[in-house]
Amino acid sequence: MDRVIGIDLGTTNSCVAIVDDGTPTVIPNRGGYKTTPSMVAVTEAGKRLVGHIAKRQAITNAENTVSAAKRLIGRKWNSSQVKNSVLTSSYQIVEGPHADVRIKLRDNSYSVPEISAMVLQEMRVIAEDFLSESVSKAVITVPAYFNDNQRQAVRDAGQIAGLDVIRIINEPTAAALAYGFGKNYEKLIAVYDLGGGTFDISILEIGAHGVFKVIATAGDTFLGGEDFDALIIDWLVQSFKEQHDIDLRQDRMALQRLKDAAEKAKCELSSVKETEINLPFIISSGRNEALHLQQTISRQTLETLCEDLVQRTVEICRQTMLDARLDKDEIEDVILVGGMTRMPRVQEAVAGFFQREPCKGVHPDEVVALGAAIQGAALVDDAHEMILLDVTPHSLGIMTFGSVFEELIAQNTTVPTAQTKIFTTSRDNQTAVKILVMQKEGQQADDFELLGEFILTNLRRAPKGQVEIEVTFEINADGIVNVSAKDMETGQGQSIQVTASSGLTKDEISNMIESAKEYMVERRSSEEFEAARQEAETLIAEIERLFPQVEVVVAASDFGREAVNKARRILKDAKSAIESRDLNQVKSQTEALARTHRMFKGVVTKTQ
Template identity: 60%
Template sequence: MERIIGIDLGTTNSCVAIVEGGTPQVIPNKGGYKTTPSVVAITESGRRLVGQMAKRQAITNARHTVYASKRLIGRKWNSSEVRHCIETCPYEIVQGPHEDVRIKLRDKEYSLPELSSIVLQEMKLVAQEFLGEEPTKAVVTVPAYFNDNQRTATRDAGRIAGLDIVRIINEPTAAALAYGFGKDIDATVAIYDLGGGTFDISILDIHEGVFDVLSTAGDTFLGGEDFDARIIEHLAFEFAREHKVDLRKDEMALQRLRDAAEKAKIELSSMPETEISLPFIHSRDDGEALHLQTTLTRDAFEELVIDLVQRTIKICQATLQESGLEVDDIDDVILVGGMTRMPRIQAAVRDYFGKAPSKQVHPDEAVALGAAVQGAALIEGSSDVLLLDVTPHSLGIMVHGGGFEVLIEANATIPTSHGHIFTTVRDNQTSVKIIVLQGESPNAEENEMLGEFVLSGLRRAPAGEVEVEVAFEISADGIVSVQARDLETGKEQSITVTATSGLTEEEIQNMIEENQDYLVELKRDEELERVRGQIRKTVRELEKLTERTISNGDGHLLEHLRGRVTRSVEQAREALDSKDTARLSATADEIKQVLQSVKAAAMGA
């Protein structure tokens, strides 16, 4: 039976789940952990590291270790968010050939979809190990407030990883699916999702298996990374005040501060204070070693980040107002994302909504579980689960004077369509350019341009006489189509808006091929390591048996085998450095045969 895995492609950690026997479950990785760090690194030797292995070496390889790349995916080079990351991230962020963002690791520039594909591929391998077969289809989640370009970039990441992303759903909506799965729920719920890099709030009405999103909003640049940054700034400021040294200018010291900040943040969720100790954090020119040793209290941390917490509550207020509901209309509040473990956040949510948040879902696992539920529903064509989602951003066109005319409002349930009639603005105007935009600003230039086309052949007439109808349509998959029609002649022009990830089709195909080559190499390396492990184990067993036989006074039994044992062990150790699979396999067989011969001799045969 076809299977669709659910993947939460997170800023800090990623997670994969599947529905087995009607029950959604998270699939643990090889280390036994249910989440995997969304970290990618390239070592000096050119080896690719993903997950915990990449995170573990970040201090000594900060320049070539990428974390929180999800914050950059689908963004334009000239955006303020990209400028912020350039100033604060240790890895090198460069401009791509299509006004997109690339990250330089060693001697190669990686696109953001490519880096995300490496994490997705790791999730795919985790699932493959569990299922015993290669999964090819997935439901992948994104922040509810992601725009079309960011969603397209995520879909391209899936293609590069060898995954057909059959549906992209919003993270809070996925969490709601996990919350309501298999339960008879009739309630209006708020999903408060604060993760490593983004914040979303969604209001849903759940009734008889129908998950109807009433409104959604968020901030794609507000999350745990920003809370960590406040601790980093605090530690760096205090250290500079005492020692006149700015640790942020030292890549290795900055990475140590980042690790310490994340650890302190986590500990302060369960303890009133935490010790931060970073010995030998800096060495002066005269060789004097400087150490960072301090205590951070929960109260002090909360004071550092109180404005960030309040930003989330203001977004909640706006979203609730958009839905047309009052706080008292919310039956349950669901917390999702690792940052919601912070007591101050839980208190702020409780104070605003007037009720204690529900603890019925796991903050780190709910999103992946919900994605798996959606995947299972797509396979089975189940009527038990029906998801009615919304478009997170307003859609419209640029009008005369640089204004933005909204045709489809944010939070409109999709699929949907809407049209509006415009008139010409100049005498004898024979064509009109339709510029399609997405965003909330009344100024066209401040919104995201999705595409443009020209309707020509209009009749010559005074300004305001020729009427043109512009119609927008959004499918259930979020595909935007725009049509312009001259109402008098019926002449029309239309486009299907194709958002861009900043990659051409040729680039995507090249990345797919490179990825396939990497998988072949990875499989070969795993086989080499497996055979090397066999050889090491057999050599140890052979040496122990030989030593035990001699110590028991039965060394004479091995006289005729001594030379063969010595030669085989030497050859085996030499072969361990080889990358020749055939040589290693032959060596493994040879040393195994020698071991059998020694066993037989030791038994007196």
């Protein structure tokens, strides 16, 4: 049976897990950390860095280090969120060929799914190193409020990373799976998920025999820890400008240092009342005088700065409870997910709204990946008794005459589902209708996204309102939307499968898959070479250490002198194989080195 990994592709950090002998387990990376920064960088030499190694060099290579790419995934270039990121990012964001978003690193432009694929590829490598076997199947999580294009972009990223994405599931739902796994709970819970870049709230009913039913979900895909950091950065920039009349935002390296310091201060203020931000030599003045930034920030200042953001999450919770037609006292447990829920003010606000202390029994950084792994195991193994009933986070419908949105599938409808409505022609003698399939994005009246369109032709000429057209929307378990329209009189129909787009063409995805494969082959052979080089260099050092003693013992005989000369040749050949980076040569020289080392050790041992 294929192993399925669960990946939480986060804005700030990512995490990978597996179900091993029935137990969900988070897989640590090589450094022993359970989470890996979702950061990608390209060095001056053109080398790709992912994770901790990318984060460590972010300050000195700010322009070529990408963080928080998830906030851009699946978005159009002209969206307000992208415009915001262009202004605040230390790396360059440019318009792509399909009005999509591209990120410029050194001389290349990368699509956002490509950047995310690099992070997913790293997660895959972490899992393969841990399991000592190759992994191809994965369940990847996304914010519950992601739209179809954003979900498709994550699927594309998985595909580019060489993964067969067997299911995309919502992060709060995954957290609930991990919370209820193997416990036979029967309760109504709320999952409050405030991560690095996104916010979700989901209300779920956990039933007997492993039934997880989502009642309602809502969120904001541009509200998270990054926004809290941005407010601290604004506060620091403003006070520095008042002191020195210099805007630190104009310097990319200074901006990256501010980002690091803001995130660190925010985290520290979860456990202390105040902390000092000290950034020496942050910038030079016009008179070439080095300036330093030194500020003390208190928890109270942070809470005042961020209160609006916290209240935005509470307002979304309030709306979700109204949509679900539930009272607060019906919620039996509240689960906190995402690093931002460590902030005391966030915990207070959640406890205040739900009128109960949140559950402390899950790990906010790991629970989503664990839930994804549980779902993955359930999909390939029938022994896992688990039924997951999720909902559609956005309402779907068509745009009718006069730009009126006619809803067919309401937000929070359990999927799979199908709905039908009858419409009539809006003009006399109308022989064709254009069906515009729309998705409602937010609370604003004009907040829509066009998912697809098609035309139903050959309608009977008649006064307006007399020809009836039946429109049907269907959503399957994978969230794929099919829309059909039928002339009620003739039975003639037309349909469309709404294929969400990440902004990439099939050819682009194929090329990206190939280049990702090449990178993996190169990386694996480079890792193999490094391991062989280390082994060879250890033996070389050991032989060179024993050389003086061996020479003294065997110098008297011709045979001994020949053996010493042969050992010298082996050392020389091994060093030259390492220098030429020839893996096969290094391997064969390592065998010769091992034989020489055994002989030298034998000689030295006899003389002792």
